[in-house]
Amino acid sequence: MDTVIRVVVVYLLVMACMRMMGKREFGQLSPAELVTLLIIPEIVSPALVRDDPSLTNALVGATTLFSLVFLVSLAMHHIKPLERAISGEPTLLVRRGRFLVGNMNRERISPDEIYSEMHKVGLHRIDQVQWVVLEPDGKLAVIPRPDHAELPRAESPLDE
Template identity: 75%
Template sequence: METVIRIVILYTVIIAGLRILGKREFGQLSPAELVTLLIVPEIVSPALVRDDPSLTNAIVGTTTLFSLVFVVSLLMHHVRPLETAISSSPTLLVSDGRFLAENMNKERISPDEIFTEMRKVGLYELAQVRWVVLETDGKLSVIPREGAGGHASGESSSSVGGG
């Protein structure tokens, strides 16, 4: 029964921490947020398997981690050079119906991945595309040329490999 109580307490602390950090879908996690979610199990596991007899270290560790993420996100929001240093910027992969091979190679995005996203918005020829952008969250945005057809939104947002 002690294990159940420990899990309930740690679950509550983690959920509270995630709520404080703000809403964001898991597919839209920044690298810092992903690292945070990967570190949490390492912090709380000793308390769950009773290697650490108290919950205090797990709670303090988790709270410290979430506080660090919160402070860094505030600083990134207010200090532009820090945001630039930590976050990536969008990368143009297609411009006016032409692949930008150097950018595609740098981001490790294949033409097949781009064509997949184009089909999702109803485009079947590269000539129909004004831009394809690899967004900072790893998703591809497909922007059709005017009059090229496609869905009303004109944008696709599927997560792909690359950075």
């Protein structure tokens, strides 16, 4: 029964701390939040499998970790240079229908990845794109050129 109680206590602590971190999807986690999720099992597992008889060590460790994440996110919110240093800045990958190869190489983004994102927004040719921006969260934002309307789609037997 001791193991069940330990798991419940750790679960409640982690859920409360995650709630304090805010409402974000996993794809929107900052690097600090992602590292936190990776470190939590290392901190709490000894208490759960009884390698460490003290549940207190796990609770103190997890609480300290979540407190650090909260304080860093608070500091990043108020100190913009710190936010840029930790989260990074957007990177322009396409400008006015032309690949910026140096930026693409530095960010390790292939033309195929850009074309894939273009297709998701209904663009088929690179000259239809004003900008493609790699956001700090790793997502690609595709901004179409205002003078290039979406090309008409070819008829498909699936449309009927």
